Amino acid sequence: MAEARSDLTSRVLPATTLCFASSLAPRPLELHNHHANSNPPIECFRVSGVGIIAGGAGDLGAAFSRALFEHGLQNLTILDAPSEETAEPIISRLSSDFPLAKITFTRVDVADSGAVEKAVDAVVQTLGPITILANFVGVVCCEHAVQHSLHSWRRAFETNNTGSFAVAQAVARTVVTTKKGGSIILVASISGTRVNFPNHQVEYNASKAAVIMMKSYLAVGWGA
Ligand SMILES: NC(=O)c1ccc[n+]([C@@H]2O[C@H](COP(=O)([O-])OP(=O)(O)OC[C@H]3O[C@@H](n4cnc5c(N)ncnc54)[C@H](O)[C@@H]3O)[C@@H](O)[C@H]2O)c1
Structure with missing residues (x-):
């Protein structure tokens, strides 16, 4: 039965817990008197375990890999399409800095789900349970929508959507098996919610919009 409108002012709203109480507790002494070598803000964002960065040989994926190492990650695998020689400079720079x-x-x-599953299983075997997956793989083609080829359209969806789902699913399956929990980050784009006119990239915008919904669905379905 609907509440009387006047009752709404005394209604108790359901509480939402976004993280553990211990991580929310104020730590004024640590923050103000911390040792010169410690860095509490960094500690709050410390990551550990094993990471997979799909598309890690690309610009943003490589920067994200570096950020994970800066925040304490020790084990990381890059999954990407180019040859080992192309990825080599990125890996050696990271190896020498960390x-x-x-x-x-x-x-x-990433659109080859069998190959993705094999690669992800190999990571668990060699490095251990996966704690974080970030998928940066993405392709865009610039063609006017009137002339847009279905080949480019299918390539964008195969890579940006089927690929995102394939890596997420392969990692989720290992997380179910290892029972260690883990985080999955799917990189979309502002183009998934806005038209960046005059960029001619209808397939990119549509595919990134789908990534955004996939993220929401999986967050509810797998997070529950
Ligand atoms: N750069 C930007 O301004 C920007 C803005 C918004 C969103 N994004 C998104 O961020 C992500 C990374 O962008 P970026 O600028 O680093 O792009 P990038 O082209 O530098 O990196 C993308 C990577 O994906 C890899 N890749 C492509 N197809 C693949 C496939 N089938 N299988 C495996 N790997 C494949 C490429 O080899 C490349 O290393 C993309 O998903 C992109 O759509 C980028």
Whole structure:
């Protein structure tokens, strides 16, 4: 039965917990008197375990890999399409900046779900349970919608959507098996919610919009 409108002012709203109480507790002494070598804000964002960065040989994926190492990650695998020689400079730069970290590379087409599953299983075997997946793989083609080829359209959806789902699913399956929990980040784009006119990229916008909904669906379905 609907509440009387006047009752709404005394209604108790359901509480939402966004993180553990211990991580929300104020730590004024630590923040104000911290040792010169410690860095509490960084500690709050410390990451550990094993990471997979799909598209890690690209610009944003490589920067994200670096950020994970800066925040404490020790084991990371890059899954990407180009050859090992192309990815090599990125891996050697990371290896020399983070000598204690273990970094591996596997060449894989994310739209090939069998190959993705094999690569992800190999990571668990060699590095351990996966704690974080970030998928940066994405392609765009610039063609006017009137002339847009279905080949480019299908390539964008195969890579940006089927690929995103394939890596997310492969990692989720290992997380179910290892029972360790984990985080999955799917990179979309502002183009998934806005038309960046005059960029001619209808397939990119549509595919990134789908990534955004996939993220929402999986967050509810797998997070529950
Ligand atoms: N750069 C931007 O301004 C921007 C803005 C918004 C969103 N994004 C998104 O962020 C992500 C990364 O962007 P970026 O600028 O680093 O792009 P990038 O082209 O530098 O990196 C993309 C990576 O994906 C890889 N890749 C492409 N197809 C693949 C496939 N089938 N299998 C495996 N790997 C494949 C490429 O080899 C490349 O290393 C993309 O998803 C992009 O759509 C980028």
